[in-house]
Amino acid sequence: MITAEGLSKRYGAKTAVNDISFTVQPGQVTGFLGPNGAGKSTTMRMVVGLDRPSAGSVLVNGKRYAEHTAPLREVGALLDAKAVHTGRSAYNHLLAMGATHGIGKARVREVIGMTGLESVAGKRVGGFSLGMGQRLGIAAALLGDPATLILDEPVNGLDPDGVLWVRTLVRSLAAEGRTVFLSSHLMSEMAVTADHLIVLGRGSIIADAPMKDILAAASGTSVRLRSPQAAALAQALAAPDVTVASAESDQLTITGLSAAQVGETAARAGIVLHELTPGNASLEEAYMELTRDDVEYSTGALTQEVAR
Numbered sequence: 676m677i678t679a680e681g682l683s684k685r686y687g688a689k690t691a692v693n694d695i696s697f698t699v700q701p702g703q704v705t706g707f708l709g710p711n712g713a714g715k716s717t718t719m720r721m722v723v724g725l726d727r728p729s730a731g732s733v734l735v736n737g738k739r740y741a742e743h744t745a746p747l748r749e750v751g752a753l754l755d756a757k758a759v760h761t762g763r764s765a766y767n768h769l770l771a772m773g774a775t776h777g778i779g780k781a782r783v784r785e786v787i788g789m790t791g792l793e794s795v796a797g798k799r800v801g802g803f804s805l806g807m808g809q810r811l812g813i814a815a816a817l818l819g820d821p822a823t824l825i826l827d828e829p830v831n832g833l834d835p836d837g838v839l840w841v842r843t844l845v846r847s848l849a850a851e852g853r854t855v856f857l858s859s860h861l862m863s864e865m866a867v868t869a870d871h872l873i874v875l876g877r878g879s880i881i882a883d884a885p886m887k888d889i890l891a892a893a894s895g896t897s898v899r900l901r902s903p904q905a906a907a908l909a910q911a912l913a914a915p916d917v918t919v920a921s922a923e924s925d926q927l928t929i930t931g932l933s934a935a936q937v938g939e940t941a942a943r944a945g946i947v948l949h950e951l952t953p954g955n956a957s958l959e960e961a962y963m964e965l966t967r968d969d970v971e972y973s974t975g976a977l978t979q980e981v982a983r
């Protein structure tokens with residue numbers, strides 16, 4: 676479990692993380708989202724003691740990272756896969772990391788197997804592709820068999836096979852009861868990987884909720900229905916903030932009302948429904964709506980140009 680209380684980080688005049696409090700629970704995958712520069716990496720770095728908070732604290736299983744006698748066994752982190760520039764082989768790199776914690780060859784071989792690095796384990800890490808580097812970073816994070824995993828952009832640079840592998844891996848780690856804290860800009864992937872989301876914008880938390888609640892709260896969602904009395908229902912639903920579209924005579928697509936509100940209006944009017952389907956917003960839509968005012972490096976003008 677990760678617990679942050681009033682956590683802040685300032686770099687000179689720049690406040691990268693501004694008084695945030697959150698808990699990352701075990702047994703589920705918690706996604707960490709936010710626009711570029713929102714403070715995600717800074718927060719993750721503070722969890723593992725690579726950056727010192729300007730105020731507040733962040734604890735892993737009740738202690739600061741540095742207070743753990745064997746931190747690799749508590750928290751495994753993939754923070755910057757490119758940081759490993761070494762002439763060592765992957766096998767020797769992991770062995771050297773493990774040596775500080777009494778972790779031996781058997782566990783090193785195990786994580787090499789888990790991350791699909793067998794065929795390149797003897798090769799110099801310096802020559803690794805981005806994807807191989809990511810796999811090695813994940814192998815390093817898993818080395819101490821930690822109860823908490825922090826993965827900053829783990830699918831960056833991975834091919835579709837690798838992306839699916841990370842998804843399966845993190846889901847199984849969470850199912851084993853571990854705490855998994857994961858950042859990614861790939862919304863479609865996050866949507867199928869995370870159970871819970873923490874969204875940062877300009878250093879502050881703008882959402883901290885289960886994935887399903889974030890999707891359900893997104894406005895602009897539509898409700899689709901089929902009814903033999905579709906025209907009468909369209910009239911009954913008419914209201915200033917409601918739009919009703921009809922592609923076929925027995926079908927309606929409604930925005931501005933929930934499925935429950937549509938069903939209740941139909942019941943009050945004595946109208947028969949054959950189908951009533953709430954259309955959830957995609958995570959990408961929900962995310963765009965949440966972070967609309969918090970994008971530091973806005974490309975609004977450009978995207979408007981392109982959309983024209």
Ligand SMILES: Nc1ncnc2c1ncn2[C@@H]1O[C@H](COP(=O)(O)OP(=O)(O)OP(=O)(O)O)[C@@H](O)[C@H]1O
Pocket residue numbers: 686689690691709710711712713714715716717718
């Ligand atoms: N060492 C540093 N010195 C000065 N400013 C920094 C430093 N590290 C980060 N920042 C600033 O702090 C803010 C948060 O950066 P951070 O890397 O944590 O964001 P992020 O959410 O991880 O972004 P991205 O999605 O682009 O990785 C940014 O404005 C960044 O420029």
